[in-house]
Amino acid sequence: MIRSCYIVGSGNMAYFLSDAFRRVGIPIAGIYARNSASGTLLAKEFQAEWIPDLRQIPDEADTALFLCVPDQSIETVAEHLSQRTKQLLLHTSGNTPLSVLSAYAAAYGCFWPLASVSKRERTMLTDIPICIEGSDDSVTTSLHVLAGTLSGKVCPMNGSQRSLMHLSAVLTQNFANHLFALADQLCAQHGLDAKLLQPMMHEWTKRLATNNAQDMQTGPARRHDENTLAGHRALLSEHPELLEVYNTLTASIRKMYG
Amino acid sequence: MIRSCYIVGSGNMAYFLSDAFRRVGIPIAGIYARNSASGTLLAKEFQAEWIPDLRQIPDEADTALFLCVPDQSIETVAEHLSQRTKQLLLHTSGNTPLSVLSAYAAAYGCFWPLASVSKRERTMLTDIPICIEGSDDSVTTSLHVLAGTLSGKVCPMNGSQRSLMHLSAVLTQNFANHLFALADQLCAQHGLDAKLLQPMMHEWTKRLATNNAQDMQTGPARRHDENTLAGHRALLSEHPELLEVYNTLTASIRKMYG
Numbered sequence: 001m002i003r004s005c006y007i008v009g010s011g012n013m014a015y016f017l018s019d020a021f022r023r024v025g026i027p028i029a030g031i032y033a034r035n036s037a038s039g040t041l042l043a044k045e046f047q048a049e050w051i052p053d054l055r056q057i058p059d060e061a062d063t064a065l066f067l068c069v070p071d072q073s074i075e076t077v078a079e080h081l082s083q084r085t086k087q088l089l090l091h092t093s094g095n096t097p098l099s100v101l102s103a104y105a106a107a108y109g110c111f112w113p114l115a116s117v118s119k120r121e122r123t124m125l126t127d128i129p130i131c132i133e134g135s136d137d138s139v140t141t142s143l144h145v146l147a148g149t150l151s152g153k154v155c156p157m158n159g160s161q162r163s164l165m166h167l168s169a170v171l172t173q174n175f176a177n178h179l180f181a182l183a184d185q186l187c188a189q190h191g192l193d194a195k196l197l198q199p200m201m202h203e204w205t206k207r208l209a210t211n212n213a214q215d216m217q218t219g220p221a222r223r224h225d226e227n228t229l230a231g232h233r234a235l236l237s238e239h240p241e242l243l244e245v246y247n248t249l250t251a252s253i254r255k256m257y258g
Numbered sequence: 259m260i261r262s263c264y265i266v267g268s269g270n271m272a273y274f275l276s277d278a279f280r281r282v283g284i285p286i287a288g289i290y291a292r293n294s295a296s297g298t299l300l301a302k303e304f305q306a307e308w309i310p311d312l313r314q315i316p317d318e319a320d321t322a323l324f325l326c327v328p329d330q331s332i333e334t335v336a337e338h339l340s341q342r343t344k345q346l347l348l349h350t351s352g353n354t355p356l357s358v359l360s361a362y363a364a365a366y367g368c369f370w371p372l373a374s375v376s377k378r379e380r381t382m383l384t385d386i387p388i389c390i391e392g393s394d395d396s397v398t399t400s401l402h403v404l405a406g407t408l409s410g411k412v413c414p415m416n417g418s419q420r421s422l423m424h425l426s427a428v429l430t431q432n433f434a435n436h437l438f439a440l441a442d443q444l445c446a447q448h449g450l451d452a453k454l455l456q457p458m459m460h461e462w463t464k465r466l467a468t469n470n471a472q473d474m475q476t477g478p479a480r481r482h483d484e485n486t487l488a489g490h491r492a493l494l495s496e497h498p499e500l501l502e503v504y505n506t507l508t509a510s511i512r513k514m515y516g
Contacts, residue, residue: 170478171444178475182429191419197423197431217432217435222432
């Protein structure tokens with residue numbers, strides 16, 4: 001049973017987890033971050049002890065240490081800790097195998113909220129899935145309990161499933177956001193505001209909860225509306241990169257629906 | 259001042275507008291649809307008169323006739339009506355110029371809700387933009403008043419702006435939905451449920467209301483994370499079409515952020 005948490009990092013994930021645990025009454029005992037300016041701010045905001053040196057993070061039973069650092073830094077940070085014999089050592093990465101932690105702790109795991117985390121906007125966690133993996137069954141059970149305090153949706157997942165889910169998050173959220181950014185630019189060039197599309201997008205993602213995306217597909221590619229496709233391509237004739245995106249996704253839709 | 263509406267069609271848009279006008283107390287006086295089965299059902303649901311013949315739709319002052327039919331049928335349907343001398347004749351298409359109606363009515367326009375309309379799920383209209391265009395200023399004013407009864411966001415827009423906005427809707431909602439459908443398939447092949455991504459997507463579209471998509475971009479393409487990109491490409495090695503989508507969008511993100 002995890003009573004309190006330590007955090008390494010002061011970025012979006014560090015902020016997100018600190019905030020989430022505070023809401024459910026699990027204290028953040030201490031924070032270390034390479035960036036001491038943002039780290040001390042974070043520690044102050046969450047009434048946590050500021051720990052100026054990675055090696056000073058205590059190895060306490062019934063606590064978890066969250067490494068909220070870039071993927072490529074996880075193992076380096078773990079190396080610089082003293083060996084964890086009592087504390088649960090966790091990374092928060094969708095795309096990192098558990099094995100990177102195996103040399104540095106007796107008990108370790110992954111705690112990955114399937115959320116686009118941001119310092120600026122606090123996300124209510126109750127419906128956000130948390131993907132967990134423990135180094136053994138008892139760790140997985142502890143993680144299940146801990147994640148269950150934050151979210152009603154806890155998903156045990158192994159490393160290859162997690163990678164696949166991370167890829168799917170890129171395909172959906174990252175790419176959809178980029179498409180919106182492209183539409184933003186295109187609209188601005190014509191004196192229009194792409195923000196007008198936001199209510200439709202928000203409504204669509206609401207419907208995703210209970211509908212199948214493949215069934216919900218609309219638009220000219222799906223209905224073989226050649227006139228509209230030709231008209232859109234003409235509008236994009238001076239935007240060759242955007243035209244390539246348009247053609248690639250149109251071809252992919254046609255392939256799906258035959 | 260439009261007191262009541264007539265509708266041609268019994269598809270998603272016909273249902274959507276009938277429902278929206280009923281909510282604000284503007285009656286649907288009559289409905290004609292080529293499909294008499296779905297048309298009579300719609301008429302019954304909205305206490306409208308079922309009109310079995312297109313040529314019997316009365317040409318009454320202070321009413322609007324909405325053509326809720328596929329883009330390529332708009333002009334054909336308008337041709338088969340008797341000439342409208344008193345009634346406002348409207349199409350509801352994002353991608354059709356106003357001129358297709360000019361031969362068939364003294365006063366005509368476009369009334370295009372920027373929404374992904376569906377019979378199955380009723381959309382609350384209050385924040386959905388309605389794009390309008392009238393054949394003259396007095397028609398535009400009437401449309402502004404009528405649209406204003408449904409939505410707080412009424413956008414006068416000419417035909418070329420409307421086409422551009424329609425293209426932008428395809429780039430964002432249609433393509434994002436397809437990406438979700440692709441992720442759905444990929445997840446299912448690996449025993450995972452892409453529905454886990456829905457809360458993140460819904461949160462993202464909420465943030466679009468107040469944030470700039472270009473600033474919100476995250477992911478491996480933006481941060482030049484070559485390891486993750488290579489890992490994702492390896493996962494897609496047996497999905498050549500999906501790999502092409504991945505590569506095209508990754509290249510487009512890189513181009514945007516340099």
